[in-house]
Amino acid sequence: MEEIKEDCGVALIRLLKPLEYYQQKYGTWMYGLNKLYLMMEKQHNRGQEGAGMACVKLDTQPGHEYMFRERAEGSNAITEIFGKVHKNYAGMSAQQLADVDHAKAGLPFAGELYMGHLRYSTTGKTGISYVHPFLRRNNWRAKNLCFCGNFNMTNVDEIFEKLTLQGQCPRIYSDTYIMLELMGHRLDREVERNFAEAKAKGLTNTDITRYIEDHVRMSNVLKTTMPDFDGGYVVCGVTGSGEMFSMRDPWGIRPAFYYKDDEVVALASERPVLQTTFDLECEDVEELKPGTALMVKRNGECSIERILAPRGDAACSFERIYFSRGSDRDIYNERKKLGEQLTGPILKAVNHDVEHTVFSYIPNTAEVAYYGMLDGLTQHLNERKIKQIEALGHTPSHEELKSIMNAYVRSEKAAWKDIKLRTFIAEGNSRNDLASHVYDITYGSIDAGKDNLVIIDDSIVRGTTLKKSILRILDRLHPKKMVIVSSAPQIRYPDYYGIDMPCLEEFCVFRATIALLKDRHMEHVIHAIYEACLEELHKPKERMTNVVRAIYEPFTTEEINAKIVEMLRPSGVTTPIELVYQSIEGLHEAMPGYKGDWYFTGRFPTPGGTKLCNQAFVNYYESVEKDIATTGV
Missing domain, CATH: 3.40.50.2020 (Rossmann fold)
Structure with a gap:
């Protein structure tokens, strides 16, 4: 009867084909961008205080941006962020927009990985700095992390203390920011592990970079980040090198559903969102099981990996x-x-x-x-x-x-x-x-x-x-x-x-x-x-x-x-x-x-x-x- 707010809704899309494929089959390389917009609008019920989106472009050259983000506040945030994205293409002819090589080389948000988030605050904290996705930057592509989620953690104080004991000094006291920093810290360690392996194999310079990007295992990051968290969550992220993941809490409190074919991998907070967006039957959509993660590597390989053992059967009835x-x-x-x-x-x-x-x-x-x-x-x-x-x-x-x-x-x-x-x-x-x-x-x-x-x-x-x-x-x-x-x-x-x-x-x-x-x-x-x-x-x-x-x-x-x-x-x-x-x-x-x-x-x-x-x-x-x-x- 009274409006109750929930934090939040998520949407992930990973294109598994080159952008040329979508241009030829669907008439636009913006296939992924358009599908993300639909998935977010179909989840408007889950968040009307803010929205954000991120995109990663694969195989860019140094000196060119490969990670993009837009965020906005308010009930019209979805329209606002996608409006900002499309302003980048204003004034371009239809022929120019159909030029996939031009899009890949120079247009923002012309990528293969897309992530969206809708926010309702359950903490009373407002402002653009609290709107997901959160972004952690680094000159190494594999160390860049963009993160969002549908969650609330009950033990932020314990995790905060753990971080400070490690010598870190977090700038913000919130579960989202602390999770980003903890996950970013573990991502740094995973990259450094691969750096050491590459050096041991005698690799040098950019060969080391390619080795790292080909061998990063986000499951290692999740397994060393999530065990201490107490709460209901679906956490999602993309890295600058093209890794994508989404993990569900081991109690199964918060929901997540996914779909995969030979063109796309997609995940959302609700099953009908995927059905409508991709014209699917119920049986085509899978529920992400508690304690598992949907992992998509930069080469497009998709898997479901067990991160934490199930800790109960508590899917939210509300x-x-x-x-x-x-x-x-x-x-x-x-x-x-x-x-x-x-x-x-x-x-x-x-x-x-x-x-x-x-x-x-x-x-x-x-x-x-x-x-x-x-x-x-x-x-x-x-x-x-x-x-x-x-x-x-x-x-x-x-x-x-x-x-x-x-x-x-x-x-x-x-x-x-x-x-x-x-x-x-x-x-x-x-x-x-x-x-x-x-x-x-x-x-x-x-x-x-x-x-x-x-x-x-x-x-x-x-x-x-x-x-x-x-x-x-x-x-x-x-x-x-x-x-x-x-x-x-x-x-x-x-x-x-x-x-x-x-x-x-x-x-x-x-x-x-x-x-x-x-x-x-x-x-x-x-x-x-x-x-x-x-x-x-x-x-x-x-x-x-x-x-x-x-x-x-x-x-x-x-x-x-x-x-x-x-x-x-x-x-x-x-x-x-x-x-x-x-x-x-x-x-x-x-x-x-x-x-x-x-x-x-x-x-x-x-x-x-x-x-x-x-x-x-x-x-x-x-x-x-x-x-x-x-x-x-």
């Missing part, structure tokens, strides 16, 4: 519920299943009164779950019709059949999401009033005072949009009862692997639970968990337990739901409201292959996640509860 494009075949079916499985709880909430209930959804990400919900309700209604006919005990008349068969699931588009309203007014009350109109309704879509209104959404996180906009605007329809349905379970815990949900107090479920504890004079539970968190944080992180989970144990889901409604109900809204959440069992039934459920269960796949969750409760207690105890406010 990717499937919310972030990834619903056009993926499997994700579409999973989202429908999530909606269908809520049929029983929804019917219970409306007292099985389907005839006087209108079903709708919150645009736009909940639409597929809505179709699944309608399927489940239709199936329920059909079964009820069969039982009614069977119970007649005689051959039904036309009128009897008509009376039974005319019952149907009433579906309407009750809510509309308008274009984002720009708030030019700084004064608080005015801003809040404008924010309340982000959504609008279809007037007359329900029978006021007689019909229930069921609205499904993909998730309920902070509850802010419910309180400030949705509940108030839906109340204008004057339903008999409102039922707000979440196709995801209750979100109870922060995320530390790339999704913008770092603080416990942001979640309406957590706030409601704290309020229940105080309502029932159970403040001692809050303090006890704080003390338990402090104790855990003195242990090595590998031995820590997520003791924050105990905060929810005194209450049922229904009790927490009722408190959420109480807290989120706008003033003046008196319509009965009920919340219905997906169950954990239902989540796993809908997507059995995606077991990363830490947002809902608190079972973090890595020690770093557990540590940071305990720390999050300490931060909450010391910033909120201690103040209350001290000031009474």
Whole structure:
């Protein structure tokens, strides 16, 4: 319901043929550049705060640029960076643009390796210096490294300390920059290893350079860089000498998919991106397995190499519920299943009164779950019709059949999401009033005072949009009862692997639970968990337990739901409201292959996640509860 941000989307393309091949077959040597643009636009959902791209040109002569990069900020960043690239070709005739030799010799971004990135910040850090790809320069082509990724690391402090103990002095404290420097350091060592081998073979001068570029093994770089990182990641990179790689974390938290034929190797964060860009079937696209890397050498040889042993089975379920494009075949079916499985709880909430209930959804990400919900309700209604006919005990008349068969699931588009309203007014009350109109309704879509209104959404996180906009605007329809349905379970815990949900107090479920504890004079539970968190944080992180989970144990889901409604109900809204959440069992039934459920269960796949969750409760207690105890406010 509220916009949640994720870091980020990646795209890689390696052309396996000379540029002349693409000019002859597709009418342009810009085949790779154009495909990168499509892949990035098709992943616009994954990042609208910035975008960047890089290109490497093979076999250049000294004195000529071979590594190019463009970056921009803002929701139009993709258009901006590709616009800048094409300005290099402005004023050229069609004949000149078709001259492949001219392009290879002198035009920027006329290369064989392309890498793109879309950014959402999950750290609050903004500015062009934080937009990927990052670039590390060197006069040796093989030591140039351009790097980007979809990741968030939980142990930047440990890696930073490791670097400083080695004698390095990083200029920036961020996971991206530190990973670049660590990987660059290991790339330097790999080049130097090959330099020593070349010297031992008696090679000199440029023969040494060619030997290095032919024998660099990026798998060695990854194997000596990635073992210490704790987090969810897909890291990608290209070197100035033409190596390309992409590696997925050993827990399988963040997604990556790839495709290879005799013309191209390509990788993206989502499968439909590759299907649409290259006109493929689902079965043509492979998922990069946890702990492995897609490696493409400068000569075009492609392989999948094991970098780290798998450390768990924690593919992110929230990717499937919310972030990834619903056009993926499997994700579409999973989202429908999530909606269908809520049929029983929804019917219970409306007292099985389907005839006087209108079903709708919150645009736009909940639409597929809505179709699944309608399927489940239709199936329920059909079964009820069969039982009614069977119970007649005689051959039904036309009128009897008509009376039974005319019952149907009433579906309407009750809510509309308008274009984002720009708030030019700084004064608080005015801003809040404008924010309340982000959504609008279809007037007359329900029978006021007689019909229930069921609205499904993909998730309920902070509850802010419910309180400030949705509940108030839906109340204008004057339903008999409102039922707000979440196709995801209750979100109870922060995320530390790339999704913008770092603080416990942001979640309406957590706030409601704290309020229940105080309502029932159970403040001692809050303090006890704080003390338990402090104790855990003195242990090595590998031995820590997520003791924050105990905060929810005194209450049922229904009790927490009722408190959420109480807290989120706008003033003046008196319509009965009920919340219905997906169950954990239902989540796993809908997507059995995606077991990363830490947002809902608190079972973090890595020690770093557990540590940071305990720390999050300490931060909450010391910033909120201690103040209350001290000031009474």
